[in-house]
Amino acid sequence: MVSTSSETLLTLPTPDAALTRARHGRGYWKNVWRRLAEDRITIAVMLVLIAIILSAVLAPYLTPHDPMKTSVFARLKPIGTAGHWLGTDEIGRDLWARMVYGGRLSLLCGVLPVALALVVGGTLGVVAGYAGGVVNSAIMRSIDVLYAFPSILLAIAICGILGSGIRNTILALSVTFIPPLVRISEAVTTQVRSLDFVEAARASGSGTALLLRYHVLNNVLGPILVYATSLISISIILASGLSFLGLGVSPPNPEWGLMLNNLRPAIWVNPVVAALPGVMIFLTSMCFNLTSDGIRQAMDVRL
Amino acid sequence: MSGASSRLSGPPLLSVRRLTKHFPVRGGIFKRTHGVVQAVDAVSFDVQPGETLGIVGESGCGKSTTARLLMRLTEPDSGEVMFDGEQIGGRGGPSLRTLRRNIQMVFQDSYASLNPRLPVGMSVAYGPFAHGLRRAEALDRAATLLEAVGLEPALYADRYPHELSGGQRQRVNVARALAIEPRVVILDEAVSALDKSVAAQVLNLLVELKERFRLTYLFISHDLGVVRYLSDRVLVMYLGKVVEVGPVAEVWEHPRHPYTRALLAAMPTMDPSRRTTEALLTGDPPNPINPPSGCRFRTRCRFAEDVCARHEPPLQSSADLRDHAIACHMVHAGTGHSLAGTSGPA
Amino acid sequence: MLAYTLRRLLYGVPILLGVSVIVFALIQFAPGDAASLLIPPEAPKEVVDQVRAKLGLDKPVYVQYVLWLGRLVRGDLGVSIVTNMPVASELSNALGNTLMLAIPAALLGFTLGVGLGALAAFHRGTVLDRLFSATAIAGVSLPHYWVGIVLVAMFAVVFNALPAQGMGAPGFPRTWAQIRHLILPVITLSLIPMGVVSRLVRANVLEILSHEFVGSLRAKGLFRRRVLRHIMKNAAPSALALMGLQFGYLLAGSILVETVFNWPGSGGLLNLAIFRRDIPVLSGTIVTIAAIFVVINIAVDVLQALIDPRIRR
Numbered sequence: 036m037v038s039t040s041s042e043t044l045l046t047l048p049t050p051d052a053a054l055t056r057a058r059h060g061r062g063y064w065k066n067v068w069r070r071l072a073e074d075r076i077t078i079a080v081m082l083v084l085i086a087i088i089l090s091a092v093l094a095p096y097l098t099p100h101d102p103m104k105t106s107v108f109a110r111l112k113p114i115g116t117a118g119h120w121l122g123t124d125e126i127g128r129d130l131w132a133r134m135v136y137g138g139r140l141s142l143l144c145g146v147l148p149v150a151l152a153l154v155v156g157g158t159l160g161v162v163a164g165y166a167g168g169v170v171n172s173a174i175m176r177s178i179d180v181l182y183a184f185p186s187i188l189l190a191i192a193i194c195g196i197l198g199s200g201i202r203n204t205i206l207a208l209s210v211t212f213i214p215p216l217v218r219i220s221e222a223v224t225t226q227v228r229s230l231d232f233v234e235a236a237r238a239s240g241s242g243t244a245l246l247l248r249y250h251v252l253n254n255v256l257g258p259i260l261v262y263a264t265s266l267i268s269i270s271i272i273l274a275s276g277l278s279f280l281g282l283g284v285s286p287p288n289p290e291w292g293l294m295l296n297n298l299r300p301a302i303w304v305n306p307v308v309a310a311l312p313g314v315m316i317f318l319t320s321m322c323f324n325l326t327s328d329g330i331r332q333a334m335d336v337r338l
Numbered sequence: 339m340s341g342a343s344s345r346l347s348g349p350p351l352l353s354v355r356r357l358t359k360h361f362p363v364r365g366g367i368f369k370r371t372h373g374v375v376q377a378v379d380a381v382s383f384d385v386q387p388g389e390t391l392g393i394v395g396e397s398g399c400g401k402s403t404t405a406r407l408l409m410r411l412t413e414p415d416s417g418e419v420m421f422d423g424e425q426i427g428g429r430g431g432p433s434l435r436t437l438r439r440n441i442q443m444v445f446q447d448s449y450a451s452l453n454p455r456l457p458v459g460m461s462v463a464y465g466p467f468a469h470g471l472r473r474a475e476a477l478d479r480a481a482t483l484l485e486a487v488g489l490e491p492a493l494y495a496d497r498y499p500h501e502l503s504g505g506q507r508q509r510v511n512v513a514r515a516l517a518i519e520p521r522v523v524i525l526d527e528a529v530s531a532l533d534k535s536v537a538a539q540v541l542n543l544l545v546e547l548k549e550r551f552r553l554t555y556l557f558i559s560h561d562l563g564v565v566r567y568l569s570d571r572v573l574v575m576y577l578g579k580v581v582e583v584g585p586v587a588e589v590w591e592h593p594r595h596p597y598t599r600a601l602l603a604a605m606p607t608m609d610p611s612r613r614t615t616e617a618l619l620t621g622d623p624p625n626p627i628n629p630p631s632g633c634r635f636r637t638r639c640r641f642a643e644d645v646c647a648r649h650e651p652p653l654q655s656s657a658d659l660r661d662h663a664i665a666c667h668m669v670h671a672g673t674g675h676s677l678a679g680t681s682g683p684a
Numbered sequence: 685m686l687a688y689t690l691r692r693l694l695y696g697v698p699i700l701l702g703v704s705v706i707v708f709a710l711i712q713f714a715p716g717d718a719a720s721l722l723i724p725p726e727a728p729k730e731v732v733d734q735v736r737a738k739l740g741l742d743k744p745v746y747v748q749y750v751l752w753l754g755r756l757v758r759g760d761l762g763v764s765i766v767t768n769m770p771v772a773s774e775l776s777n778a779l780g781n782t783l784m785l786a787i788p789a790a791l792l793g794f795t796l797g798v799g800l801g802a803l804a805a806f807h808r809g810t811v812l813d814r815l816f817s818a819t820a821i822a823g824v825s826l827p828h829y830w831v832g833i834v835l836v837a838m839f840a841v842v843f844n845a846l847p848a849q850g851m852g853a854p855g856f857p858r859t860w861a862q863i864r865h866l867i868l869p870v871i872t873l874s875l876i877p878m879g880v881v882s883r884l885v886r887a888n889v890l891e892i893l894s895h896e897f898v899g900s901l902r903a904k905g906l907f908r909r910r911v912l913r914h915i916m917k918n919a920a921p922s923a924l925a926l927m928g929l930q931f932g933y934l935l936a937g938s939i940l941v942e943t944v945f946n947w948p949g950s951g952g953l954l955n956l957a958i959f960r961r962d963i964p965v966l967s968g969t970i971v972t973i974a975a976i977f978v979v980i981n982i983a984v985d986v987l988q989a990l991i992d993p994r995i996r997r
Contacts (some may be wrong), residue, residue: 180702183978190934192970195958196710231451240438241468253455273828306837313830321825
């Protein structure tokens with residue numbers, strides 16, 4: 036509250052005001068939100084991210100071109116060409132149209148696997164952490180086996196053996212992200228479980244479901260979610276990587292990684308155009324990374 | 339165990355028989371069990387309705403484990419806990435849920451024992467809510483209890499633990515423990531972490547609440563002064579064993595077990611005539627993984643003799659006072675100790 | 685310490701078994717079995733049965749697994765259905781080429797990462813720190829295959845200074861011509877470990893700097909270099925562990941970079957196998973890299989325990 040000293044002397048806060056303020060205790064999430072709002076960089080990054088997501092959603096309104104329409108006469112036009120301000124690709128498709136439409140699949144392949152892995156891995160981790168003992172060992176030792184694969188190898192193995200396509204890409208990436216999410220959820224839950232307030236709740240004769248909901252989940256969900264958002268940036272890179280290898284999205288669908296792959300030979304003709312889809316992957320991935328960092332700082336989570 | 343029965347007549351509210359918990363210690367390539375920590379070993383005692391039983395002892399003696407075993411936060415290896423004459427978890431006896439309805443606990447760490455993500459009113463309301471009260475009713479009950487512990491509900495119910503002071507938080511924890519109307523409250527070092535003046539206020543509150551709600555307290559503390567102030571009887575533990583139990587005034591005036599004497603002598607006192615210059619208790623407690631044979635205290639006892647190593651002294655009431663029991667060869671006649679049957683060394 | 689090492693090694697056995705089960709299961713899920721890839725669809729049933737019997741495909745799945753595992757343990761990874769060469773020999777060549785990239789990339793990434801991370805921490809809050817942090821974030825957000833393309837565009841296409849493709853003459857790089865081929869892929873590969881390591885080192889050093897003992901060391905008038913050595917000793921174990929993991933990722937992640945640079949390594953082999961649906965090569969390569977990763981992890985654990993005795997539980 037900004038006030039001059041004379042004002043402070045004259046206008047004492049009324050008991051009513053003091054009461055209302057006290058009634059609304061400052062909850063944890065309110066604090067997080069306030070800290071986040073003060074972090075201008077994170078807010079800016081989140082705005083960019085929202086713009087990228089909106090551009091993918093609203094793609095048809097942002098370009099008159101069909102991202103699939105080829106033209107033999109307009110191949111590999113440079114940036115600034117009339118009608119194609121970002122130029123065209125190796126078979127004459129408008130690059131701007133493919134960039135905005137491409138965001139749809141790239142974002143989907145970035146976010147959906149993490150969301151799926153969050154549900155599966157988070158559940159397994161919380162169960163392992165809360166149950167402890169044999170259940171914990173069974174879950175965690177199985178996860179150790181998945182950990183024996185470097186993440187991208189697991190994704191490549193699954194896609195490579197099962198075949199390419201969006202469904203297998205999402206499946207492969209989901210499986211890839213389950214182990215780290217199980218580990219982090221288990222670690223956080225184990226930590227929370229041993230705290231006195233969980234013991235106290237247990238001692239009050241509460242059932243497990245209620246206890247998990249009121250005492251465990253609201254304490255572990257924050258750190259787990261922050262970790263999951265940081266995985267999105269990796270997921271986007273990996274998903275595009277799989278497409279780049281020809282294992283992900285199948286042509287002619289627009290997707291940033293696949294575009295990068297298709298444009299690769301064009302590097303000798305028009306290097307700038309060939310590099311463009313990569314900029315989008317980089318930008319999106321970095322925005323997710325920075326957002327995750329910002330939220331983590333606001334939540335004061337240590338991982 | 340006849341000696342542990344109280345001067346108060348009538349059946350005990352809580353009766354503990356040979357309660358035992360050993361924690362395995364693992365190590366090596368295959369994490370084999372190397373040894374066991376005998377955290378609580380065949381501990382027996384009774385708690386009469388309406389009394390306050392103090393439990394004292396050095397850290398690591400099994401006080402807190404005993405509390406956790408009573409609440410079944412830790413599963414005992416063996417032993418029985420009877421509540422109101424019925425065995426907990428036994429066939430036909432009351433369930434664990436009933437036990438937890440009747441016994442509640444206040445922990446030492448006031449901050450860790452409150453969920454940081456819940457307003458404290460919710461934390462207090464949680465117990466009744468879990469026992470089937472509707473949300474609004476539970477919150478009403480919470481408000482009543484916050485009031486009872488001296489926290490104006492309108493001001494405090496919506497606050498979060500980090501917005502309260504240590505003393506206020508511990509008041510909330512007391513309210514939380516009382517919310518499901520237990521008959522016994524275990525106070526595990528409940529005021530140990532608080533400033534002296536704040537601790538005194540909370541202690542007075544505890545005395546007041548005991549009267550008002552007709553509670554029975556199990557007061558665990560390493561602070562003998564506080565135990566003396568609050569307790570009717572006191573139970574002294576050493577390395578997972580009960581070494582002495584009796585009315586608090588009697589134990590304070592005539593401690594019989596050498597360990598109890600040492601503990602009391604080590605207490606800071608304002609009375610110059612009672613000050614000791616001699617350190618009665620030296621060294622650290624022995625490793626609980628391999629406790630000494632016979633009497634566990636003998637390695638630190640000035641009067642230890644052969645018999646102390648050979649036989650474990652049973653907890654028996656003293657000849658003159660039925661409700662004062664001691665586990666020491668010196669106290670009881672005919673044990674083979676050179677000082678046996680005397681009133682101990684002068 | 686010996687007990688700890690043995691325990692870690694023993695623990696590796698069930699993990700490796702688990703890895704083999706997963707890869708074998710994946711092969712079972714692959715569309716079409718090995719026989720259908722070998723013989724034309726119009727072949728008579730007797731021929732199909734004969735081939736299946738020869739490949740052991742007529743036996744129950746668990747028998748197939750045990751036989752397959754037995755061959756794996758003896759180092760027999762099968763025969764490529766495309767080239768008819770033993771997978772093991774193809775793979776060992778390719779792995780050698782991959783290591784040629786991965787080892788220098790790991791060293792470069794680790795050195796730069798530790799240096800930049802520590803430097804940023806010591807200059808906390810300055811422009812230098814922000815710059816490093818931004819670079820590090822960019823380092824982990826970059827699709828490194830794309831960086832490879834950009835580097836090729838710059839150094840091979842625009843400046844025409846370095847080769848864009850392949851490794852030149854095969855074998856251990858001795859000549860400048862061979863080394864020139866290494867430069868771009870190694871830089872590309874080193875970016876991720878650099879970014880990850882520098883972020884960790886920065887955080888670790890900041891944490892240590894915030895402890896009081898560092899202040900008291902400074903107060904005692906110890907020279908900066910002593911303080912630095914002290915801090916590095918404390919920050920080393922976790923950086924080392926991370927680097928172990930990162931080395932595994934380099935081996936696996938090289939598939940993308942090797943594709944960009946047409947490098948004849950294990951990643952290139954994997955890529956080729958995927959397109960030819962050469963399952964023996966595919967599964968052999970995956971099992972081998974995963975096994976190497978497991979061994980690296982155990983080695984890192986043991987090394988870490990050597991540095992920091994508290995870990996030996």
